[in-house]
Amino acid sequence: MEHRIESSQAQAEICFQFEAFAQRLGFTVLAVHDLGESMLRRGRAFDEAGVVYSLVSWPVVDVLLEHDPALVSCLPWRFAVYTRAGVSWLSFQPLQVPADTPPRLQGLLATVEEKLLQLADGLR
Numbered sequence: 001m002e003h004r005i006e007s008s009q010a011q012a013e014i015c016f017q018f019e020a021f022a023q024r025l026g027f028t029v030l031a032v033h034d035l036g037e038s039m040l041r042r043g044r045a046f047d048e049a050g051v052v053y054s055l056v057s058w059p060v061v062d063v064l065l066e067h068d069p070a071l072v073s074c075l076p077w078r079f080a081v082y083t084r085a086g087v088s089w090l091s092f093q094p095l096q097v098p099a100d101t102p103p104r105l106q107g108l109l110a111t112v113e114e115k116l117l118q119l120a121d122g123l124r
Helices: 011-024 035-041 058-067 069-074 103-123
Strands: 003-007 028-034 050-056 077-084 087-092
Touching (some): 011 050, 028 035, 058 069, 058 103
């Protein structure tokens, strides 16, 4: 189930604070995709804002890929900041890992998901 949290801040304010807040929680922002702006550049009508951040935590990535390089398929983690009817929202999908992932790694990924929730809560 998707984690979706309404924010009282403007989308631009959230985006301005995002990278610094993510870094304090141990994340690195690999890329920022402003989908709203991209659609407008392509001549497509889009009245809302939509920015997607690609995130990793290098210590977690090291452990995951050392265990199984195929786990690269669940990276990077994506976090969206968007508006709907002028209201800002924060969202991310729960981390998807293969069912046979060892409990130790599942616990590590649960910690990452908790930090993503902290990120959303801190930016709301």
